[in-house]
Amino acid sequence: VIFGLMHLTCQAHKWQFRVVTQHQTSLSPRRSFHGLNPHSKGKDILKQLQRKKEKNIRKVLRGAAPLSATLQPEVQKARDTETKADTEDSSPEQEVPKKQHHHHHQNQRKHYPSHRPDHQRKQEYRQGNEKKSESKKPTIGRGISYRNPHQKRTWSQSFSSYTTKNVGEAGFIELGLREPTPVYPDKIAVPPVLNHGLNRVLFSPGIHYTAEVSTWLQTIHQPEEIDYTALPSFVPPSCDPELHKLADKHECSFVASTSSITGAFSHIYRLFSKFKMNNASVLPSFYKSQDVPFSYSSTIPTTMMIRPKPVPNSTKKIYAIDSYKWSSERETILLNLGRSLEQMLTVTKKDFEETVVLEKKIKHVQNEPSHMDAFHYLKEGNLLLRSQIDCHHPKLRRKVFDVKTRATHSIRTNLEEYKNFIKQGSISSLVGIHRSFEREYFDMIKSAFLKYIFQVRIGQMDGIFVAFHNTTKIFGFEYITLEEMERSIFETQQMADASFKVCLRSFNVVLETIFKKLEDERVESGKTDTEELCHRLTMGCHLGNPSPLGSDKGPHLYIFLESFPSESDEGWKDSPKSTFTLHPLRKFRVYLETTINGLVTVGPLLLDQGDEFDVWIKIDEETSLTQEELRSEFFNYNRDAREAHTLAQEAAAAQEWDEDLSSLVPDEEEE
Numbered sequence: 049v050i051f052g053l054m055h056l057t058c059q060a061h062k063w064q065f066r067v068v069t070q071h072q073t074s075l076s077p078r079r080s081f082h083g084l085n086p087h088s089k090g091k092d093i094l095k096q097l098q099r100k101k102e103k104n105i106r107k108v109l110r111g112a113a114p115l116s117a118t119l120q121p122e123v124q125k126a127r128d129t130e131t132k133a134d135t136e137d138s139s140p141e142q143e144v145p146k147k148q149h150h151h152h153h154q155n156q157r158k159h160y161p162s163h164r165p166d167h168q169r170k171q172e173y174r175q176g177n178e179k180k181s182e183s184k185k186p187t188i189g190r191g192i193s194y195r196n197p198h199q200k201r202t203w204s205q206s207f208s209s210y211t212t213k214n215v216g217e218a219g220f221i222e223l224g225l226r227e228p229t230p231v232y233p234d235k236i237a238v239p240p241v242l243n244h245g246l247n248r249v250l251f252s253p254g255i256h257y258t259a260e261v262s263t264w265l266q267t268i269h270q271p272e273e274i275d276y277t278a279l280p281s282f283v284p285p286s287c288d289p290e291l292h293k294l295a296d297k298h299e300c301s302f303v304a305s306t307s308s309i310t311g312a313f314s315h316i317y318r319l320f321s322k323f324k325m326n327n328a329s330v331l332p333s334f335y336k337s338q339d340v341p342f343s344y345s346s347t348i349p350t351t352m353m354i355r356p357k358p359v360p361n362s363t364k365k366i367y368a369i370d371s372y373k374w375s376s377e378r379e380t381i382l383l384n385l386g387r388s389l390e391q392m393l394t395v396t397k398k399d400f401e402e403t404v405v406l407e408k409k410i411k412h413v414q415n416e417p418s419h420m421d422a423f424h425y426l427k428e429g430n431l432l433l434r435s436q437i438d439c440h441h442p443k444l445r446r447k448v449f450d451v452k453t454r455a456t457h458s459i460r461t462n463l464e465e466y467k468n469f470i471k472q473g474s475i476s477s478l479v480g481i482h483r484s485f486e487r488e489y490f491d492m493i494k495s496a497f498l499k500y501i502f503q504v505r506i507g508q509m510d511g512i513f514v515a516f517h518n519t520t521k522i523f524g525f526e527y528i529t530l531e532e533m534e535r536s537i538f539e540t541q542q543m544a545d546a547s548f549k550v551c552l553r554s555f556n557v558v559l560e561t562i563f564k565k566l567e568d569e570r571v572e573s574g575k576t577d578t579e580e581l582c583h584r585l586t587m588g589c590h591l592g593n594p595s596p597l598g599s600d601k602g603p604h605l606y607i608f609l610e611s612f613p614s615e616s617d618e619g620w621k622d623s624p625k626s627t628f629t630l631h632p633l634r635k636f637r638v639y640l641e642t643t644i645n646g647l648v649t650v651g652p653l654l655l656d657q658g659d660e661f662d663v664w665i666k667i668d669e670e671t672s673l674t675q676e677e678l679r680s681e682f683f684n685y686n687r688d689a690r691e692a693h694t695l696a697q698e699a700a701a702a703q704e705w706d707e708d709l710s711s712l713v714p715d716e717e718e719e
Contacts, residue, residue: 191254191526194479194486198535199329203654210597210648212662215641218597220664223557223640225549230508231298231425231432233290239422239437239448240394242513249513249525250441250449255478255485256525264397268520269405271384278403279387280421284308286355286368291434294425295366296359300432302559304352304369306503309433311350311371313502313551315589318342319605319640320550320663323591324652326493326537333481334490343495349588349685355617356580367563372584381466382455385519389453390438393515424448424507428552430560435507446510449527450503453515456483456523457491466519473518485524488516497533504530505548542655550640550663558638561667562609580614581631588685594650598639598666605638608682633678635670 241247244262258266285291285303295303325339334340351372356365392400401408422437438451458473459466466473472483479486492500492514500512511529515522538544586608595602611631641664642649655661670678 191249191252191256192478193254194332195330195489196332196335197330198327199335200539201327201329201654203656205644205654206650207644207647208650212643212646215597215643215648215664218666219668220598220639220641220666223550223553223663223665225546225553225663226428227549228426228428228552231294231427233294233423233425237420237422239440241441242439243394243396246393246513246525247441250444250527254526258522258524261525265392265522268385268517268522269388269392270520271381271388273406274384274388274404275406275409276384276387278409279391282307283421284368284370285434286353286357286370288368288434289360291425291432292357292359292366292368295432296362296364298427298432299430300366300427301430301563302354302367302369302556303432303434305371305434306436306506308352308369308371309555310499310502312352312555312587314342314346314498315350315587315605316551316554316640317498317547318347318589319603319638320547320554320642321543321653322603322649322651324654326497327539328490328493328536330536331479331486331490333479333484333486340490340493342498343491346495346498347589349586351584351586353617354583354585356582356614367559381463381519382453382460385455385517386453389515389517389522390451393451394439424509426506426508429556431552431556433506435503435509437507437509439513444510446508448507449510450500450507450512451515452496452500452512453517454488454492454496456516456518457487458483459518460491470518470520474521475516475518475523485516485526493536497537501530501533501537501544502548502551504533539654540656542657542659543653546655546661546663554638554640554665557665558607558636558667562607562636565669566611581611582614582617584610584612586610586682586685597641597648598668600637600668602639605640606685607636607638608678608685609634609636632675633682635673635678635681637668637670639666639668640664641666 242250244265246261249256285305285308288303291303295301325341328334328340353370353372355368355370357368359366388404391404395403403409424435424437426433426435437448440448456473456475458469462469475483475485475488477484481487504510504512509530511527511532514526514528516524516526534541534544538547588606590604590606592601592603610633642653642661643664644655644659644661673681
């Protein structure tokens with residue numbers, strides 16, 4: 049009788065343990081046996097489970113365990129209820145197998161027969177799982193979402209005593225906003241599609257860990273392992289004959305690419321919005337930071353080269369706008385990795401290794417790109433813009449999207465010695481103010497989203513596909529739509545549409561005004577020579593102080609224009625010369641004012657639905673300074689750009705910002 053009671057007591061303890069683990073931790077009875085003490089009760093069991101969960105998290109980050117071992121019960125439940133994959137997207141290798149639901153007791157009798165010892169039951173269970181894993185192909189689950197709904201700020205627009213009449217009397221002219229026009233070439237190249245089952249990321253918001261997608265994608269081939277001659281190379285606007293033909297056909301005088309003018313657009317937007325801050329309320333760890341400034345590198349002066357280009361079989365002259373780089377050494381690693389990673393994401397493993405990887409490359413394969421670059425074009429007045437299209441999917445709203453390979457925060461701020469920060473640049477959590485996907489999203493709000501928005505809008509794209517990495521490993525993927533990016537920068541659709549039109553129109557008016565002035569001066573001087581001049585244009589934004597309309601002490605854009613003979617131009621290169629045989633240096637100022645219902649706005653600008661607004665522009669040339677004074681002022685502006693290009697000031701600013709983040713973390717996070 050005594051031994052019988054003891055046996056019943058032991059069985060009762062085991063059953064109580066199984067009930068606790070099943071209902072409180074959402075783990076199946078057979079899985080909860082491993083690594084836990086079945087004689088523990090209550091809080092002891094939960095502590096053991098917590099320690100096991102933390103251990104599994106470390107394994108996942110090293111790529112040694114699947115992510116499902118660390119998910120919270122509610123997240124795991126959401127991941128289990130996967131949406132049906134699109135029949136066009138799912139290859140036979142990635143079809144989601146139908147799940148067979150069994151009662152817990154049936155599984156228990158199958159894997160844990162009562163007449164077997166514990167060690168034999170565990171061994172049979174492991175063997176059964178191995179057979180299942182061999183028969184099932186890896187699948188991609190739902191993305192893990194971590195952002196809150198967007199919180200629109202309570203905004204009260206301030207106005208001055210100036211009216212529309214005062215703006216006109218101060219020398220401003222109405223900008224005249226209009227819709228840009230898409231331009232279609234005769235031959236349209238088809239952009240590639242994502243491979244390795246990554247198409248599902250486009251329709252499943254949130255983070256998709258690389259370990260659940262493909263183990264092959266986790267490891268990044270270093271630049272010395274890649275044959276870059278087999279990859280498509282960048283073609284600057286000055287070397288693109290197709291772009292020149294389109295410009296001549298559509299009567300455009302200026303051509304540019306997104307990489308050469310997004311820096312100028314960023315400065316124009318900051319002046320138009322009167323230095324409005326960004327909104328990061330969607331992030332749980334930064335929900336208090338509704339006023340997020342742009343990063344330091346986003347505010348430094350931008351420089352571009354303007355080169356005259358003749359059009360075949362035409363007497364018209366076209367000006368091509370190329371980006372100008374002070375020094376490209378620190379960005380080489382990210383540029384090279386970006387090219388190889390985009391190729392790796394859009395082709396199969398076999399094709400990538402046989403055509404790009406030097407060690408496994410087949411010798412008889414010719415060094416030709418696997419596909420031609422695809423472009424979309426947009427026209428505004430005399431300006432024709434080109435945007436490269438990275439990928440497409442027929443079920444997206446706008447069909448095409450951009451691919452971004454985003455290095456982590458520690459890598460970007462320490463590029464000159466990035467190899468020493470690879471471990472520190474890894475992502476170890478979903479949310480948090482350091483080393484998390486949430487932090488990378490926060491940094492994109494500060495330094496990248498504005499540029500991405502302009503690129504996506506010019507290319508009439510749907511959004512961006514982001515791959516997060518630290519130059520040696522890819523941690524995860526996420527698809528971010530254009531509307532989501534615009535909510536963090538512009539906050540309202542009215543502000544987003546107006547900002548893009550203002551940047552396009554203002555840049556076009558500035559170019560037309562400056563080059564018309566140069567042409568008029570040449571005609572007035574009676575010069576008949578046909579010397580072609582190249583120009584280097586440097587643009588920045590001056591914060592200034594509240595002042596009368598059109599005052600040089602108020603907010604404005606400053607533009608320095610250098611001119612030199614075409615013979616001194618080396619063409620588009622990664623490291624062009626910084627000194628030329630210069631013509632007289634010239635400086636221009638650009639002012640923008642916005643009126644809502646006839647009143648001039650003051651302070652940060654936020655347009656909302658129903659606002660009747662007009663934008664006014666004024667362009668003046670500096671004539672009171674001598675050439676020596678102009679060159680001294682120009683040197684000071686360029687010095688700031690060169691110092692920022694070494695990232696010393698950017699790293700210092702980022703460190704100072706990190707120290708202030710403690711005041712923005714929620715109370716629960718601080719505890």
